[in-house]
């Protein structure tokens with residue numbers, strides 16, 4: 569990896585622990601104003617001190633994030649789909665590499681939909697982004713998306729998607745946690761981080777997911793709804809941080825949930 573790309577990756581995956589806690593707030597690019605993310609600036613303000621990096625679109629970055637904040641970000645560069653449209657998988661590149669460089673992104677992010685009708689389109693876009701990223705020293709985060717088909721999230725499918733994303737050159741892969749997650753991580757030659765998915769039933773379920781994922785080899789989380797839709801978002805991100813960076817048990821981390 570060239571110096572510039574390596575430097576960008578080390579802003580995201582903290583060299584001290586080799587781990588990462590990213591806050592995903594990019595949901596609006598296809599979901600619009602999701603509950604608790606209607607006012608992104610308000611949502612993220614208390615969470616910033618506990619966040620290694622934000623994942624977001626250029627629109628939210630420019631309008632809701634102070635340029636003076638010392639926080640790296642992963643820029644979602646894809647879109648063109650919506651929750652009410654004909655196919656969530658119909659996604660392509662909407663933000664240029666030039667724009668990512670101008671905004672000082674630490675990585676660009678793109679979703680691939682393996683097995684969908686837009687498999688080829690999204691994988692081709694990923695390849696294109698990787699080519700441009702190599703040219704400019706910009707890491708690419710591939711997100712293994714499943715659209716509305718949440719039942720797809722098993723080790724067989726996610727291993728396939730993650731491996732394909734890595735084979736096409738993504739420097740980091742983001743996927744969902746699943747049973748036998750070790751298999752997913754072991755067969756993917758680049759760092760894997762996990763999304764949280766739709767809000768889980770309990771806060772302890774979220775901590776279990778983070779703990780199981782990191783124990784199985786994930787480098788951290790890129791989580792959204794299970795943090796900022798929590799009634800105690802600050803306690804939740806502190807608890808997740810202690811699991812990811814400090815190796816806390818779920819029980820130890822749960823102490824943060826009792827703090828405000």
Ligand code: R5P
Nearest residue numbers: 592595763764765791792793
């Ligand atoms: C999809 O909406 C985005 O890629 C999210 O960044 C990703 O799904 C992570 O957010 P959550 O933890 O809410 O699933």
